Amino acid sequence: MEPVAGSTGVLIPPVGYLERLRAICDAHGILLIFDEVITGFGRLGAPFAADYFGVVPDLMTVAKGITNGNVPMGAVFVRHGIHDAVVNTSTSGIEFFHGYTYSGHPLACAAGLATLEVYREEGLFARAADLAAYWQDAVHSLRDKPYVIDIRNIGLVAGIELESRPGAVGARAMDCHIDCFRTGLLIRTTADTIALSPPLIIERAQIDQVVDLLGRALQRVA
Ligand SMILES: Cc1ncc(COP(=O)(O)O)c(C=O)c1O
Incomplete structure (x- = not known):
């Protein structure tokens, strides 16, 4: 879910809504995924919506702001347990093997690192x-x-x-x-x-x- 729904018209969650979702997911062993493609990287005046609302998801998808939108790049942030399940169970040495042409593209990574630096330097x-x-x-x-x-x-x-x-x-x-x-x-x-x-x-x-x-x-x- 988007913590603040952007594409559907800027729908701000009711007070306590995200906390309740987190509790339901915890109670039933469901992973909570925040789509922070719009809300991530300062849009709400906090690094992420997760910070703004004080609700931590298990996975977080990001894009746009990660490179200031100038170079295509997306990323998924995951909890350590999910990371370890993917990386540590790899037998081939290549975790979560995919055939994407542009995975970890150096240009996008350089743009991402430079963008993060500007976010920090300029507050x-x-x-x-x-x-x-x-x-x-x-x-x-x-x-x-x-x-x-x-x-x-x-x-x-x-x-x-x-x-x-x-x-x-x-x-x-x-x-x-x-x-x-x-x-x-x-x-x-x-x-x-x-x-x-x-x-x-x-x-x-x-x-x-x-x-x-x-x-x-x-x-x-x-
Ligand atoms: C909230 C949200 N999620 C996901 C996407 C898709 O992101 P991407 O094209 O980086 O996969 C968009 C694109 O506008 C978006 O606004």
Whole structure:
């Protein structure tokens, strides 16, 4: 599961939800896997959603932020016990043998290491946490725009949900996407939810610009 569902429209878990899932998994011997492809590497103002919520999964999938999204790379983090089960039971010397062409690709690894260094040097996870309140106020200033029915935010991510046109789910948000694109703002939409996920280096003035351009587009959308 995604600890904060991104692709389905920025759905923030209810208080205690992840803790309860962890407890259920523990009670029944089920592995809990967090998909942190979006939430990982500072998006919530903590290194991972697992840190933000204080719930530790057994496996964690990551991508995007691991290389700043500039070079394709994905990774799976696992608990020691799972690691040992895979690595120590190998008889061939090659654990979990797969035939991928690009496994551990040196370019991706170099990009990953460089990215981690920048995150540390520039304190970007803490920066995201510091900006979260400003971000929250900025996105919630859109609450009275036409057709806005919900605004959700956590860390440096936000979802702005629009009322759907009857019989045309997603059309209104897509019109908004095209309008924003023309004025210089790239947004992502899922059905009629606009998902915003700015870079961790965004400045306050740029947040204002995002909200201004989006607000104008929302004012125009029919
Ligand atoms: C939450 C989430 N999980 C998984 C993926 C797929 O990641 P990858 O293409 O690195 O396998 C994406 C891609 O957008 C995603 O947003």
